[in-house]
Amino acid sequence: MRIAFLADIHANLEALEAVRRDAAGRAIDRTIFLGDIVGYGADPGACVDIVRDACAAGAGGLLGNHDEAVDASRFKLNGNAEAAIQWTRAVLSADQKAFLAGLPLSITDESRLYVHASAAKSASFPYVHGLHEARDSLMATDAKLAVVGHVHAPALYHMTVTGKVMGFVPIIDTPIPLSTQRRWLAVMGAVGQPRDGNPAAAYGIYDTATNEMTFARVPYDIERAAAKIRAAGLPDNLWQRLSTGR
Amino acid sequence: MAKMDLAPGTVLDGFTIGRVVHKGGMAIFYDVTHPDHAIPMLMKVPILREGEDPATIVGFEMEQMILPRLSGRHVPRYIAKGDxxxxxxxVYERVPGDTLYKRLDTLPLPPLEVAAIAAKVATALHDLHGQHVIHLDIKPSNIILRDPDGEAVLIDYGLSHHVQLPDLMDEEFRLPYGTAPYMAPEQVYGIRSDPRSDLFALGVLMYFFTTGVRPFGDPQRLKGLQRRVWWDPVPPRRLQPAIPPWLQEIILRCLAPNPAHRHPTAAQLAFDLTHPEQVTLTPRASKLERDPWGMRMKRRFNPDSFRPDRARVKQLDARINAAPIVVAAIDLSDSHRDLTDAVRVTVARILATLPDARLACLNVQKINLITPDDHLDADGHSIHVQRLVALKDWARTLNIAEDRVTCHVLEAVDAGGAILDYVRSNTVDHVVLGATTSTRLRNILGSVATEIVQKAPCTVTVVRKSRAQDTAAAASVHLA
Known part of the structure; x- marks a missing residue:
């Protein structure tokens, strides 16, 4: 089975559609949406609808911190993120908000764990920025493979039986065999707001038969997505950063 | 993990276990057969004992990751793996032929035979580096000369580094892993991402095979390993006077403590080994004594200039791309002077951006099949030598270091075929040649360019003069 992992769509419809077109050519059997469907971008409603329809057809969806913040009584965000979420709150329908509120914090799938931010303290959404946090995350689960998003930059961590953790920045479109002698934490880049210096939309594909993880990048119509954010009156930084991927 | 009893006759995933071919410290090798695979095959099974060195497991994990990604003539063909x-x-192809380990009893070997073997190994290394892998354990027992063509096949990828995959070995162990006599200084210091580490190991092998002595012995402790950063070996010609100076130049360049002072790529090393007359000789080619005591102490107590800087280690692919072998194919006849000038401008631009690139200037001297010995002109000067002089003059104005340029006059009936042969046998990366735009001349010159563009296994740049120049040249041909 080939599983596609889409994290941090952030209401970027152009990026989401480009990734779905790319995935359509890669014989994907199942899709997991790793959270943060909304926030930052100008198309939250359309993106939620796409994810909701996919979940109704068998895909898995997870709750991200931006999705949770749509419900004003729950998780609070800062600065531009809060400005965007207030705008988002006003444009989403009650049905769309209800779908987001119903998303789970984690999904366990055979020996794999999917969660938005980290296997450790998943409800407080910590960032896996390096070896230290990766180790915390891997220690909090016994899954052979944990897949997360949230940091907007792809990375792959692995831990030996003796508890040593090492990290690796994946090369685009190079399938990486995940040795069964160790446990793995795959951090997906963002579909809708990459921050690793490459503005192309990021997602990942895991093949359960070959036990290989592939990190893919898809160019999309950035100018269009940026123009919509600008037209919506959201903070300038949110459209400016799309073209630099920072 | 469960361990099965692999007695002869056992069937594992369709493979029938045969006899034990070799039992090493880390693995056992069995002959195996499979109804779907007709070729001779080996099954490598790691020896996993309680309290076993974890490097055995990690090395096997690495080899299971890397070997399935490799292909071509210089690696054993991968068949299957077990979890x-x-x-x-x-399971992989059982390569016909012996490892170089079998030669150890017959050392020292004649220098030219060692150079020929080393050229094959360097060619294999360049192929491996091009597949994003640094071997990091080049030694006689990991090199097979394949029967019957004698090509080098590199085996055992347990210590290797694949630049596109996570390095399970890196930072896992406090001590450097490798084979003590062959390990490059940067490997001793934990750097696993420099392809020139493999050139150092090949330098050790050449030294050992020509003299019968290992240049740095076989140290068993870290301190002893680190000594190779400042302790230069006795020049091999001192031990074996039959070694020609050009070969000592190559061997000692490979053994330079700082990888930046070795050949930039394995292809450039192979080029030197197969073109001895073109090797630029420095004082080290003829030296018979080790460096003076003071110089060694200076290195010992100021190792920074010799110890590679981890941050400056370039990625493998970037390194290979930055050090191409470029061929300029030059037509020396007077009527094409403008064109050869235009070729020079293009070559200069390419070399300006690539300080490690190497340039080979080629000219083809057509020979007549019927009177093949008619190669002296009336003055008794060889046309061959005249052309070589003219090629060197063409290259002179490029103003690049002498050791980056070589000139070659190929004698052949068919110019295109000769250039293509040269390109293939020297793993050339880029060919630059001129072609005329005039219809009349294209029939003569253009056919060579077309053939090379169609058949060369590398990038080809075809240079043309500006239209104005071309019209002038065509007119002058008319007048002549």
């Missing part, structure tokens, strides 16, 4: 959950194994 650690049940029985870890790797």
């Amino acid at each position: 650690f959950a049940r029985q870890p194994y790797l």
Whole structure:
């Protein structure tokens, strides 16, 4: 089975559609949406609808911190993120908000764990920025493979039986065999707001038969997505950063 | 993990276990057969004992990751692997031929034979580096000369580094892993991402095979390993006077403590080994004594200039791309002077951006099949030598270091075929040649360019003069 992992769509419809077109050519059997469907971008409603329809057809969806913040009584965000979420709150329908509120914090799938931010303290959404946090995350689960998003930059961590953790920045479109002698934490880049210096939309594909993880990048119509954010009156930084991927 | 009893006759995933071919410290090798695979095959099974060195497991994990990605003539063909959950194994082609380990009893070997073997190994290394892998354990027992063509095949990828995959070995162990006599200084200091580490190991092999002595001995402790950063070996010609100076130049360049002072790529090393007359000789080619005591102490107590800087280690692919072998194919006849000038401008632009690139200037001297010995002109000067002089003059104005340029006059009936042969046998990366735009001349010159563009296994740049120049040249041909 080939599983596609889409994290941090952030209401970027152009990026989401480009990734779905790319995935359509890669014989994907199942899709997991790793959270943060909304926030930052100008198309939250359309993106939620796409994810909701996919979940109704068998895909898995997870709750991200931006999705949770749509419900004003729950998780609070800062600065531009809060400005965007207030705008988002006003444009989403009650049905769309209800779908987001119903998303789970984690999904366990055979020996794999999917969660938005980290296997450790998943409800407080910590960032896996390096070896230290990766180790915390891997220690909090016994899954052979944990897949997360949230940091907007792809990375792959692995831990030996003796508890040593090492990290690796994946090369685009190079399938990486995940040795069964160790446990793995795959951090997906963002579909809708990459921050690793490459503005192309990021997602990942895991093949359960070959036990290989592939990190893919898809160019999309950035100018269009940026123009919509600008037209919506959201903070300038949110459209400016799309073209630099920072 | 469960360990199965692999007695002869056992069937594992369709492979029937045969006799034990070799039992090493880390693995056992069995002959195996499979109804779907007709070729001779080996099954490598790691020896996993309680309290076993964890490097055995990690090395086997690495080899299971890397070998399936490799292909071509210089690696054993991968067939299958077995997971650690049940029985870890790797099945690959049993390469016909002996490893160089079998030669150890016959050392020293004649220098030219060692150079020929080393050229084959360097060619194999360049192929491996081009597949994003640094071997990091080049030594006689990991090199097979394949029967019957004698090509080098590199085996055992347990210590290797694949630049596109996570390095399970890196930072896992406090001590450097490798084979003590062959390990490059940067490997001793934990750097696993420099392809020139493999050139150092090949330099050790050449030194050992020509003299019968290992240049740095076989140290068993870290301190002893680190000594190779400042302790230069006795020049091999001192031990074996039959070694020609050009070969000592190559061997000592490979053994330079700082990888930046070795050949930029394995292809450039292979080029030197197969073109001895073109090797630029420095004082080290003829030296018979080790460096003076003071110089060694200076290195010992100021190792920074010799110890590679981890941050400055370039990625493998970037390194290979930055050090191409470029061929300029030059037509020396007067009527094409403008065109050869235009070729020079293009070559200069390419070399300006690539300080490690190497340029080979080629000219083809057509020979007549019927009177093949008619190669002296009336003055008794060889046309060959005249052309070589003219090629060197063409290259002179490029103003690049002498050791980056070589000139070659190929004698052949067919110019295109000769250039293509040269390109293939020297793993050339880029060919630059001129072609005329005039219809009349294209029939003569253009056919060579077309053939090379169609058949060369590398980038080809075809240079043309500006239209104005071309019209002038065509007119002058008319007048002549």
